Amino acid sequence: MDRTGDGSCGIVAADGIQDGSGMMTELEIGGVVLTIDYRRTGDDRGPSVRVFGDVDDERVQLLRFDCFDDDPHYHYAPTGVNRMFHLDPLTMGCPVEFTLDQVGRNTRAMIAAAGFEEFAEGVDQSALAEQIGDVQAAIDAEAAG
Template identity: 30%
Template sequence: MIQVGNVRLTAQWRRFGGDEGVDLQIHVQQNGTWREAIRFDCFLRHPHYHLDPYGHERILDIADPDPLGWSLKQIETQLPELLAKAGYANVEIEQDELTAAFPKIVEMAEAANR
């Protein structure tokens, strides 16, 4: 788990519904409670991501042939925008802190990719 401000990122290998792959979860803290805001399911057969998985969930396909690389790029360059699309525009994240933590985020994701 890596924390950047009020955002926590985790990575694990996940099997679900006959598919499997790296699962990147982004949790945000609001009012003292942690909530999953975004989940990238970098599955082998049907890669996709969820915005607000436990609220007003939206599931979007990942069309890139490298779903893990694509997901990491989204985290690196689009995280505030993705949080806003997931309904968490009020969660601030310092880009400098995210940039500093990004190599560890990549390392964590690669370790989960067995």
């Protein structure tokens, strides 16, 4: 999807970029907590969607999707084993759309692949799919600053 008319998916604006000290949206859906914010790391920037869950009475980051301009990627267990995979915009399209698709269809399977099989059993993938519009709205709101 060409959101800007210039071939990019166009979610990043020069204004409203947060450095981790700014805005963040938190959504509780389907047994997980999603946090959406803007990140700036070095020369790259863009929305980040983090998936948290309570594992052994501790809030753990299970997945993270970094929809950056130059190096979009996602992580399995970012604060643990941290397996990271780069996105190829040519074959995978817009990083934001990729993220929304994965959250809506594959969160449960991805959490299990990250090593949290028992936690994944309690994830309501249908609820995530039904409320993916809320995630999109949060990304758009963060982009607007």
